[in-house]
Amino acid sequence: MTDKNVLIIGGGVAGLCASVELANLGIHVELVEKSDFLGGHAIGYACKATRNTCVKCGACMVEEKLKNAVSHPNIKILIGSQVQKISKNGRFTVNIHQKPQYIDSQKCNQCAICSDRCPSDGAILNGFSKNNIPFYGINPEKCLYLKDTSCHICRDECPEKAINLDEKDSKYVSQADAVLVATGFQPFSPVDKPYGYGLFKNVLSTLDLERMLKQTARVKTPSDNKPPERIAFIQCVGSRDSKLNHLWCSKVCCGSALRMARLIKERQPDIDISFFYIDVQTFGKDFEQFYKDVQEAVRMIRAIPGDIYETDSQKLKINFLDNSTHETLEEIFDLLVLSIGITPCKDSRELAGMLDLKLADSGFVSAGTEEASDFENGVFTAGTVEGPMNIPETMAGAGRAAWDIAKYLKPNGF
Amino acid sequence: MNNKTLIFGNGPCAHCIAENLLAAGKDLVIATPDKTLHFSLSVDSGSVEILTDTRLVSCRGSAGNFRILAAQNNQEIARRVAGVIIAEEDQRKSNFSQYGLKASSNVIPLFRMTELLLDASRDPGIFPEVKKVAFLNGIFQESNPVIAEEIMQSALRLQSDFNLKTYILTNNLKVAGNGLEALHRETKKAGVVYIKFTDTRPEIHSESDGSIQIEFIDEITSKKFRLTPDITVVDETVVPSNYAADLSRILGVDTDPDGFIQADNVHRFTVFTNRKGIMTAGPSRIIQARDDQIVDAGNAALASALLMAGLAAVPENRAEIDKGQCIRCLTCYRRCPYRAITLNTRVVVEPHACERCGICAAQCPRGAIHIKDLEPASISKQMTTGDTPREDAAFTPFLVAFCCSRSAVQAGELSLCMGHKLPPGLKVIEVPCSGSISFNHIFAAFKRNADGVMVLTCHEGNCHSEQGNTFAKQTVAQITDMFLQIGFEKERLAVQTLASNMGTEFAEMVSRFEANIIELGPSRLKKNQ
Ligand SMILES: Cc1cc2nc3c(=O)[nH]c(=O)nc-3n(C[C@H](O)[C@H](O)[C@H](O)COP(=O)(O)OP(=O)(O)OC[C@H]3O[C@@H](n4cnc5c(N)ncnc54)[C@H](O)[C@@H]3O)c2cc1C
């Protein structure tokens, strides 16, 4: 054990993995997560195994890392927290602001009564894993008590007396010997594309679909809560797009979308699935086999549709150029799934300013890819804050960052 | 304590690992069948021994104390090391036969073009008669970003530095690598022409004079075209090094179906193998770009540092073989996924290698292997009926679910957390791996009044013990056969697969099972019915 302390900003896969590795080396970690829940985007993903066989999407590994992190004695977790100021004078002095923690993580026993009884939609947020502790959070924008004190049902009904709606925010000052930025990515917001996201009820993103599958195991059309008859996936939404100046492939969307398509086809075989794409990217060691399998289950169309229209019955009309007939076809789908890309984390710029990090033209943080330890300043990065990566790559990046930090700090016995 | 690490490899990844470990003051042995070491080491804080012209002969022992035997010029070398890192290079196989082509002066493999371009930085007149160059990329077989990058780089050089016309004929263009979409745009801007095939394939003819003609239908305009390149560059398949097969066999570590040293199993992320203390990094485990090799090197160094830190603790409650009972049938030796069982004068378990999966104990025909808290007797003590009867039915079945600790136990807890209602008579019995479930465990459950028994295991390819789930399925299948013969309802025993994040599916599975058992009624094996 050493008295070295590392501040990790961002509690996604990258931050969790790096925390666990450093903690196992006997280094203290303070893990600062902005949202109410650890795990980042990937904690919401569904298992996409088909034929009782794992397809190596990596989602369950995030569960495992989260489990290891929350039970590790060397890791101090601050959820709902953000770094406000960092100054360096030998060590880093970091000012952290933590939102009110209305639900006491020690007391909450995950009984769900608060969430069942709350009259305001979206006021009680829930996590995705049993290792999201507490499993619930209160959304100040929707909570009626925090608006006008008109309701306190959850507080009154909680059998564990775990809810205190008068909780105030708090401030922490942390002294750190190194800082790791692992703030992840911003999922591309498809509202600006002509696909009707946010406008038409039955247009979802792949992120929405991942969560739907994790929650309910089956896909439903939002407008009527019934299984759709026809689904279209559109790939590269916000990726490989020169108009947006997004000159990158997000690397993970083909895998995520095709695995979900295959899973849906297995669980709900009556659903027809079409898949619109530019190039299918290789993912996983078993790609060739999986790809053959999926081509039998899913209709693959190498074209990206133009504008989307909603019909009177809330279905979606798509126009696209059919390769085999060279004609423009018009087809109707019940559900449209947009395969959204990975874009730079919103807070990158601010953090880069605080920590002297370089931003690439793309907006991602330039990673230190060189072999030597060019990290004299004690600031490190890991995960998708550097650019698109899948879960295994993110884990590897976090392991490498943990090693670089260890080399930099040289704890006892090193 | 021995803190030496043995590295197999002679390329950039091995080099980077060595530098990393030396910088942390660790002692190294680097072994390679090559005659010379292809890199030199700049750090000298740890000690390093270099064994060239050396091949591995055997590896015994376990993490912290591997006993390595190697051969150098017919001489045996013995070393003791704490950990092993495999960091072999990959190699390339040219895909001539896929395209019906043979190598010639105008049909060349990709690596040759890369070499030519290296030379060309000195001699720009290297392509005198050449006007058109065609690259064939993943048309009949899926390519990967490593090859795609090399092709795009070469095409860009030819197009912009040599003023040649270049064509890339491809099915799916693999741009899922760092900076590859930007490179793709750059090549297009420079004038590289992409011809993409989806439903059709080009016809490639070699004429009698050796020239190449490529005929194809443009999929967008559906017009027929003919291309007559002066040079045709054929892509390559990335395969493991020649040494990989020997290494994996002798070290007892699993490979993927292509022979790369790392099973296709998410539990091996990032640089782990089935054997504790043996790591695998870089292109020895997966097709990998250069930048990622440096990342892997950091992970291998980290894994070896953590290994040393972890060895201090003496592992508890590992498998133990009762030598009075053991008949040396070697079932355990063959079945242990972690190679924890070694043969000396006796069959023994190496405690530092044993992961406590329980497969050996369940498989041993003599019941000679014991693991504390996993014995059928101690497990059956947990099988107590929940005493909340169902409100809506006369009969509340007692259901025993043997759940793998890594998957089903987690899924069950998530299920409750998500607010799903589980059968009131359900009893979850946590086991480290479903491979530890023997006949005796399942019979014990029925003897303890279970109306139904479920074995909930990991998906195929997701078992930390690789085969534990398969063994569990076999055990269930054999008992099911028995039930059929004796006329006992086989529906009372079921095996299903889950992952830790499948809370909803867990609830569905156990509820469906409960409904089946309610239909069947109480088990006839139940006492005091
Ligand atoms: C639709 C979709 C599907 C995908 N499917 C797969 C898949 O099947 N398999 C796969 O391998 N990969 C998949 N991926 C990629 C996967 O999501 C990423 O590899 C992974 O989430 C990266 O983890 P991360 O920790 O880098 O970032 P994130 O998951 O984004 O986590 C970053 C964390 O940092 C927090 N944070 C942000 N800013 C701050 C701040 N200022 N202060 C404190 N905390 C902050 C965030 O709240 C978040 O919790 C998918 C991606 C998408 C978009």
Ligand code: SF4
């Ligand atoms: S498919 Fe994904 S979540 Fe499911 S077991 Fe495999 S890696 Fe885990």
Ligand code: SF4
């Ligand atoms: S319990 Fe598992 S790991 Fe341990 S010796 Fe037996 S089979 Fe091997």
